[in-house]
Amino acid sequence: MKIRLSVMMFLQYAIWGAWLPILFPYLMGKLRFSLDQVSSIFAAGAAGAIIGPFIAGQFADRFFATEKFLGVSHLIGAALVFALAETTDYRSFLALSTVYGLVYSPTLALTNSLSFHHLADRDRDFGRVRLWGTIGWIFAGIAVGHWLGTRHSPAGLSGAGLEAAWNAGRADAFRLSALLGGLLGLYCFTLPHTPPRRDAVQRSAVAQALACVKRQPLLTLFLLAVPISCVHQFYFVHTSSFLSRFQSGATGEFAAEINAILGVGGGGLMTLGQMSEILVLALVTVLAKGMSRKSLLAIGLAAYAARMALFAYTDSAGPILLGVALHGLCFGCFIFVAFMVVDEETPVEVRASAQNLFNLVVVGIGIIVGSKFAGSVAGWATAKALGPEAAPDAVLPEAAKRAYYTDLFSVPMWIALACLLVLLLAYPGGRKEAPAAASR
Secondary structure: OHHHHHHHHHHHHHHHHHHHHHHHHHHHHHOOOOHHHHHHHHHHHOHHHHHHHHHHHHHHHHHOOHHHHHHHHHHHHHHHHHHHHOOOOHHHHHHHHHHHHHHHHHHHHHHHHHHHHHOOOHHHHHHHHHHHHHHHHHHHHHHHHHHHHHHOOOOOOOHHHHHHHHHHHOHHHHHHHHHHHHHHHHHHOOOOOOOOOOOOOOOOHHHHHHHHHOOOOHHHHHHHHHHHHHHHHHHHHHHHHHHHHHHOOOOOOOOHHHHHHHOOOOHHHHHHHHHHHHHHHHHHHHHOOOOOHHHHHHHHHHHHHHHHHHHHHOOOHHHHHHHHHOHHHHHHHHHHHHHHHHHHOOOHHHHHHHHHHHHHHHHHHHHHHHHHHHHHHHHHHHHHHHOOOOOOOOOOOHHHHHHHHHHHHHHHHHHHHHHHHHHHHHOOOOOOOOOHHHHO
16 A cells, blocks of 8 residues: 555656746746746646635545546646647746646645545654655656756856756656656556545535634644745745756856766756655654654744755855755655644544645645745845846846845745744644544
8 A cells, every 4th residue: 555655656746846946947048938927827836726625625525536536637737737848928838837736736635635544554654655755756856957967958058058058958847747647647546445525524624624724733833834835935936046057057166976966957956855855754754753743843944944044145065955955854844744733633524625725825825925925036136136227037147146146045034934933932832642543
């Protein structure tokens, strides 16, 4: 059972990891969209997480077997993401991104829900299964990085010229995602049957899940999820471009050996964060037995702040690589543990809806707000670096980028620190045991 669920997680996150880290430089560099347009595309992709709890959760909890819902969703998603590789018009790209978000976003929480349904011991087994999603993300990111390095890195180019060549090849990341999505869509029909619970509840599963959110500790957790999702979005929107400066030779900081291992274009280098995530997820499954959920969440929030600080205030390779690696603590100790808390604090018959509600906040509301906010901050930082007369979409010369990234990444740093303070003051202490039977 664990092997079957691990394959599902590998493909689920490889689909996403192929294109998400390189989306911002692709839209800005290859398609030449404006900051406002790029922010709208990122926000549109989160629309599915808004509607997901009211569609996917209802179907999975009450009417439609989860594995069949996942299979149909991924087959449709594969066709949509393949179309994105061929699309250069803003309105068409925005429309396809919106529909793809409606199809793909709900599957993130439902793979968690399906795993929780079939695993005997959630604390012991889910981390081991979920880490294969991280391995899938790493595989896809490095594959795209090496593809750019071998097929889209003409000899003699460096700096801006090399980054332009990488942008031309980044459309292939969508094609890889489509291939993986088609495989997962077919594979989902072989997963263990996860039936709906038609007679389990008399009133709406979503309404029951909402009632749980009004109580502590879920209330504080859900309130923190929006600003932290914004911080998370700063990382995924801007880090690939930030790292590409080093890999293209614009700063002369990174050794060629790093590019040879992880590929180029920023996305492969970002997989260092997922590599550390593997270690953290393995540790969390052990630490969850003895540490309070509050302590684990606080470690995650502190890591968010430290990562943004390293990006904001240094151009040295070592601290920047450390900042990327801190992604493991960010995700493992906050996002992953938060999903565990949601599962522990909700009745078994409405867990799919509760997971989707949290997904709504993290992958829906948080990304929509975070994408718009990150775009606005990027425009502000650009104008500050170039002067008040500069256009928000002006291209930054290399000499101005250090001041730009300091302003850009210091904003989410302060947001993360504020969230840590709120957690310490408002989140109840102690530790709650989840009975093994409740995870079935």
